[in-house]
Each structure stands twice: as C-alpha cells, then as structure tokens.
Amino acid sequence: MFDKILIANRGEIACRIAATARAMGIGVVAVFSDQDRQSLHVECADQAVGIDSYLNGPAIIDAALQSGAQAIHPGYGFNSENAAFARAVAKAGLVFIGPTVGAIRDMGSKVRSRRIMERAGVPVVPGYHGARQDFATFKAAAKKIGYPVMIKASAGGGGRGMRFVDTARQLKDAVASARREAKSAFGDATLLMEQAVQRARHVEVQVFGDRFGNIVTLSERDCSVQRRHQKVIEEAPAPGLSHALRQDFAATATQAAAAIGYVGAGTVEFLLAPNGDFYFMEMNTRLQVEHAVTEMIFGEDLVQWQLEVAAGLQLPRDQEELVPSGHAFEARLYAEDPARDFLPTGGVIERFNLGAMDQYGGSVRVDSGVRQGDTVSSDYDPMIAKIVVWGVDRQAAMARMAGVLADTEIAGMQTNLGLLRRAFGHPEFRAGAVETGFIADNADDLLAADSGNDALALATLAVMLRRQE
Template identity: 55%
Template sequence: MSAPLLTTLLVANRGEIACRVMRTAKALGLTTVAVHSATDRDARHSREADIRVDLGGSKAADSYLQIDKLIAAAKASGAQAIHPGYGFLSENAGFARAIEAAGLIFLGPPASAIDAMGSKSAAKSLMETAGVPLVPGYHGEAQDLETFRAAAERIGYPVLLKATAGGGGKGMKVVEDVSQLAEALASAQREAQSSFGNSQMLVEKYLLKPRHVEIQVFADQHGNCLYLNERDCSIQRRHQKVVEEAPAPGLTPQLRQAMGYAAVRAAQAIGYVGAGTVEFLLDARGEFFFMEMNTRLQVEHPVTEAITGLDLVAWQIRVAQGEVLPMTQEQVPLMGHAIEVRLYAEDPSNDFLPATGRLDLYRESAAGPGRRVDSGVEEGDSISPFYDPMLGKLIAWGENREQARLRLLSMLDEFAIGGLKTNISFLRRIVGHPAFAAAELDTDFIPRYQEQLLPAPNELSDEFWQAAAQAFAQSQPDSVRDDDRSSPWAIASGFRAGLPAQTTLHLSCEGQDKAVTLDIVSARSAELSGEQLLIEHDGLRRQHRAIRRDDTLYLHWEGDLRSIKPYDPIAEVEASHSHHGGLTAPMNGSIVRVLVEAGQAVEAGAQLVVLEAMKMEHSIRAPHSGVIKALYCQEGEMVSEGSALVELE
C-alpha cells in the first residue's frame, strides 16, 4: 500500500530544529504547521510556520509531550505527516504508534525499532547478542540502591549512571565513589522521570580518555541501509555535546569502514527505517564499544550534510513516502571538513547554569560559502526556564579541518548577543585552543583545559574603561552635530562652556565598577562611526564593535563582547544595605525538593533545596555550616532568579 500524498507537515517540536525542518519542507513545496505552548505563542518557529496550533500550558509535560493534542493538531491543520524533531517525543514508541493509528505518517523509524533501541539496557543486550563489544556495566531490571551499589563495586569506580530512556545528558551522573552513589542515583532518577517519563537507570564503567564517535545511518523501506560517514562529538560538558565535527580526525579508512558496517548491521537487525545514529566510544588503541543508538535526527546532523552535500530532512520526507535511497554506499561523498558548536543561554563561569531573560541584542554572523547558522530565536525573543537553553548552532565547512576551524572562529567573532549570559566566549576559547587545533580530542577535554577555557575574571584595564566611556558618551541618544563629529557639541560627555572640559562617568561591567574621567581631548582620540569604535593611540587605529541598546553598551574587547551599564554609586550602597542575606535562586525554575526545615542544623555542602530548570536539576547547598533560620520556598513553587530561598545563620 503506497503512502498518502504528502502536502502538509506538522513539526512536533520547537526552537531551531522546528525552524530547520520547516525550511526544507518549504523548499519541497510543503505547507508547514507549528505547534506551540502558551509560552511559545510568539516564538520564532511559530512565526515562521504557515499554520500554527496552540497546545496550551507552559511546561513540556502540558504541551509538547501531549500526544493526543499533537495528533488533534495534525488533524485540524490537514497535516498528513508529523516530524518529531529531536528531544521531546522523538524516541517515544507510543507516539509513533499513535501517529500510525491515526492514519498519519511518522517521519521516523518504526515503533518496533524505537522499542528495540529506546531502552539503553535492551539495546546493549541486543548488541551483545550481535557480537558488538560493550563497555562493562549493569543493564538489568532491578533498580534499588543495593543493586547499583553491588554493580558499581564489581565494575569499579568511577561509574556512569544513565537513564535508559534518555539522551542529551539528562538523567546522567558520574559517581566517583560509593559515598556519592545514593544522592546521584536519586537525582538522576528524578531527572529521567521529569524529562522522559521513565526513571529506569543503568550503570557502566566510566572510561578514561575515550572519544565519542558516532555513525550516521540511513535506511529505506526496501531493505537498503548505508552509513553517511562519522562524527566526532568528544568535547562535552555535563555529558552534553558542545562541539561536533565530521569526519572524525585521525580515523583510518579501515576503522571508518569497520564502525560504519557495525552501525549498519545494528540498524538492519531491528528493521530500521529513516535517519539514525549509532554511537560508539573509541579508545586510544582503536577499539570501539557500542554505547547507544539514537532513533532520530541528531542535533549535529548539519556537519554530515556539509561533508556530503545532502539534505537529511529531505531524505526523511522521501523515505517516509516509500522512496528508495538515492545512492549506494560506494557513492556516499566525503568532501572536506565541517565543525559545529552549540550556542547556549547559560553561564559557563557558574557551572553552566542555564540563563533566562530577553535577547536585547542578537546578531548572527554573516552568511557566505562554508558558513551556516541554524537558530531558533531572533532579537527581542525571551528565553524561558521551561525548555532546553540551546539558542542555535554555528556550522563551518572548509576544504580541510584548519580552514573550517578558522572560519568558525571568524563566525564566533561576528556573533553578538546581549541581555543574558551565553557560552559564546567559551566556545571561542575551545575552537581557538592549541589542543583543539591539533585535534587532541577526548571527552575529558574541557576538564583538562578548564583553567584556559574558563579563566578567572581579570581586572579590566584602564584602556578598556577609557574606550567604554568614550563609546558610551558618543552613543548617547541626545548626541547632536552628526555633521561634525570632532565638535565638542557632538559629544554627550557633559562638556559645558566656561567649565572644566571633563566629566566623570560611573560605569559597571560584569561585576566591576569604575568611575572614569573623560575629557574632550581623550574623546577626540576615539570616534564612534555607526557600530564601530575607532581608537587612535601612538599612531595606530584599532577598531572595536560597539552596539548601544537603551542604557547598555556592548563593546567587543579582546575577544569578548562586554556589557557596560551606567550605575549610581549612592543607590548601589543603599541597595547593598537592604539586601536580604539569604541563599537565592541562581535562575528561574521550579522547586522540586526542600530538604531542610527551619531550626535545623546543617553542615557545609549539605543539600538544602533542589531547583529544576530547563529539564535539569540544580542543588542549592550550604556554603558553610549553620542553622536554617527561615525558608522562603516550598515544593512545586515557581521562583525567579535572585529570589531568596533559604536564610542560613
């Protein structure tokens, strides 16, 4: 029986993946349907769709995870097919079955294949039967603490706890010794239940210095399956990928083929159809171990598209309609090299805590050959605490790895984001690091080079403060005399005839405050032309990007985009005296556990409150021993960043 004619596609997801899928769908002449929560009513993916359907609710559990609502949305909009994106319900066999039962096309594998690989435990058993080498571990049904304690002792610490139904680093914890096991297991189970509706866990040996290499596979409904080369995704934080590249540096053609054929065998063993990824751990000796199979399109699929010239979403749409794969294994291209970085709203200097807020400034790098940006936001959008904090991805292609790396560095320099914390400077330090340039990759890359990648903040130089003051003064909205930039009347610096030709600006930048004296002579050595600050010193003219947004100036200085605001020193002192002396929420989120009560004595490091934000748990711990004087939160409550949670004496 042939598949129904596909004219309208619903994307059951949000953010950059929804925008990316709709881009290809529109290019193929399809009508696109977006679904959105109440929070995402005006999000970019909603704005770009031909049709949008409101699912209601704010949390994913009340919107994007509601199968009945999604199928009703498809029916109401006339969609014949649903693309799940990644995350949410993309690897939910029940969702695939419900779509099929409704007479719709699921742009993913059969439910039976999701069942086979959706559980990490079941997948490992299947691979063991197929003779694929596995990392030592426990993948059984028993889920009590004693079972995991015994397994960890047998395997040997450190061990890795993983949600069997999960991905994206959710429900995953490294445990260094037995004293950490109970708390880590309980937290991982809660995260898994919250993110996937399944708290089942497995435990395996945590390998030292492994590389994470994955194979992109694709299969049609006629028994054909091939692999589209491999990707190296070794650079990770919190077990979530940060940098991905294709092909994996240093792989011999023989090793690439061996891993590729193993991945194809795994896919064929479960009757796979569509796009999927078989993930391996690769050690320094060239031995590889099966880790898991992701039965969906991956976040990092653009690097595979860049080195093959293929559109994997277009392949998904055609395969779902019964078409045969358009090439054989021998015809799969491998052209040049591609590198992708994931851009997150998060604070790398504060344990990568997710950031929420408004994108007051959002400028993407310029388009061009070998440059691609997949994003899900625009300037003025708000980042909520309810979903994953990824803003988008930057992908650079080159004829070789170094060309791709340098192109990506240029793209990162051109990007400008303001209004909330992001990891863009962190990404630039990774891509610019000598070890990355030398392709010395493994999953411990970030911890090993943490001091260089996450340097302690330095005191900002006098040269910076002078430049900031000059740019701030010249960007004042009441600046006049655009016809004569050298005139003192063109500078809103506080200059008054008959009075000293100088003024003092009180500026604040990233926790540092400075009173900067600015005079007309120094102001003349800097000229703000559009969004470029030209500074002349000792015969040299340097150019710095300077963008004004209301009372904030964003100044590109020594590789970082600095956020500068004016401040009132008297008001700051008054505010510090009135500040509540308690532990505060590091971000917007919901309180999932309160572990103490008023009057209770606690030791330094004790877990006090557990906050959930962006599908991850974050513990609020006692900075020192003391007594709980007061609690200002309760379980189930939504709190804002900076809200007082606990007062500790």
C-alpha cells in the same frame, strides 16, 4: 509525496524542517504554545495551531487531522523518541516521519538496546544491565566490573540520571541520586552500570534506512566537546582516525541498524577508548541536533531524505555514491553562564549579529529559531543558534569558524560565546586531541569570565590559521 505535514516542535529545528518542506512544495503546519505565539517557527509555516504543550500528543494529532496534514515530523526532543506517540500517530491514520514504533521502543531503553546489540555482535561496554535493582546487586556488580564505574538511567538521555563513581564509598549516594533523577525526568527509575571508559572520545555514525531494507552510513561525527554530558561542539569527519577504524565504525553502525530493521534517520553513538577499542553507547532514533555537519560534508539534505523515506521512497543515494568532502564544525550558541555551571540565563536578545555573512559564501550556515528582539525562555532549551562552517580540510574549517565567532555579537543575556571562542583557540582542540573531559579538564582556560580581548585573540588566530593553509 505528502501535500502537507505538521511539525510537532519549536525553535530552530522547526524552522529547519519547514525550510526543506516548503522547498519541496509541501505545506507546513506549525504548533505553538502561548509564549511562542510570535515565534519565528510560526512565521515559517503556512498554518499554525495553538496547543498547551509540545508534549501533548493527542492535541498535536488533533491539530494535524484538523489542518489536513498527512504526516507529523517530531524534530528532536519532546515526542521524537516516544514510541507511544508514534503508535498513536499511525493509529490516527497519519504518517510518523521517523523509525518504526518497535525501533523507538527497543533503542529507548538502554538495557534492552544493549541486549539487542550484544546478540548482534556489536561491542558494548562491560557492565551490569540486569533486572535486579537493589543496592546490593549494584555493589556486587561494581566490585566485579572494577572502579571507576558509570551509573546510567535506562530510559535516560542528555546526561540526566548519570553518575560517575570513582570509589565504593561514593556508590550508595550515586545510585540513590541517579534513581531519583531518572524517576523524575523519565518516569522510570531503572538503572544500569558500566565500566567507566576514561579519556574516551564520543564518536557517532549517521545511519539511514528505508522500507526496502537498504541502510547507508554518512561518515562519523566527533562530539567529544561536552558540558554536563551534553554536546557543545561537533565536527565531521572525526579527526585522527585511520581509514581502517572509519570502516570499522561504519560497518558496526550498519550492523546495529540492521539488527532492528531500521528505517529513517538515526545515529549510533560509540565511546572510543584511547587504545582504539570502541563500544556501543546508544542509538538515537531521530534526527540529531548536529546533523548539519554531516549535510555540509556530503552536500545532502537529511530532512529531505526523511520526508522521502517516510513517503515510501527508496534512499536517494547508494553507499558508493556517498563520498564526503572537506570538514565541518558546529558550535552551539546557548543562553547560559559557563562560569555558573552552565546555568541557563534567558532574556531578550537585544543584539544578534554574525557579521558580514556574505564574505563566507556558502561555507557558513546558521540554524536558529530566534531573532534580535526575541525572548529566549528558560522554559525550553536555551539554544540561540547553531553556527556551522565548512572548509576544504580541518584547519581551513577551524579558521573559518574562528573568524565567524570573532565577528559574532550578541547582547541582552549571558551566553557561552566566550567559551566557544576559547575552545577553538585552545591548542588541544586545534590538534584534534580532545576527549569528553576536555571542558572540565581545561576549566581555568575555557570558563573564565568573558573579556573584550576574546574576539581580538580569535580573529588573530583565524588570520594565522588561514596563512598556514
């Protein structure tokens, strides 16, 4: 096992990784930008090294070497899915805590990943993934596929470079704007086109592999509640799936991971159509933001698994040992204004209180990289905290989350707390009948300006749900 690791990240994920590492007796080195000098993730570390940017791979590697770290954990975002960075880490004689360079490279391209999955027999959305990128080719492809279609950036993620096209008249502008955004965000203007799977759910499967060829799955997560193609609420297991469909998801995710000899933590993402068909969307070759809901229903520490696998150990559990229990939700608390198209707000957190947490025992977990008095910068992801709850079943978990959100107090900036409260009180969400258009379709109900009645209404709902348990 490693004696010391460097965490090449900031915020809540850096704090999360540091907590597990220190619990395992592993020393922690943090890196920080100028504005993060006093941040919580720096306090969580044993050592800290200043850098100019979290994207500066050479500076991060130099900090690891100078501090005596043996491995680098990238967290998520920044360099976590950068094959060149992973290769440079290994070249420097350090261990990259993540998958192989080849897996990162192959899954980092939507075009390449779909070709690999097609060869492996994994179902993919019908579409065009070819090398020709002229408008005439996309026009012909759209006619063959049939409208509506989705335009996506091959190297993209987080909804950037993605456009929904309903008619042929919209196609030219959509291709041009998607190409510009893809080039700006990822340095790669390559696009692909897919049939738009409407009223679909976003269901993903947590996979884990080791260097001995073992691969396991840890249930599935439903991540259908999204804004601008980015997740807001996640839950595990996914509600309303038959046992057979769950088994199909697990088997297909294992098949996908095996096709690239996957090592470490990864997530295979699928679109689930209303008729029960599902299609490979992409594979994230890192730990997901929403990994906490999986940890809650399995009682496992996935960061510890990452460290053990990266150190050359076998997976700590066989598939037969992995039996989920109960239900978990994660709500992402963001510094943003839902009423202004989720514009990031930022500012100083004047008050941040989640109520009497001890009343929930070990059933509530809050992952955060900020404290009361800290500044949420618009230069980085506007996440304030991930609020995660567990219950014996979905209804119990919903009741618990409703109570926690009703108790939560935050002041100093506009946040999405009101949206989260209203989402957990919405009848479609309570019934588990949501798809990726849930927020947009219910904007009038969910995106209204916050009122003092939201917390009271949610607290009342929490009581009602508990009485029905």
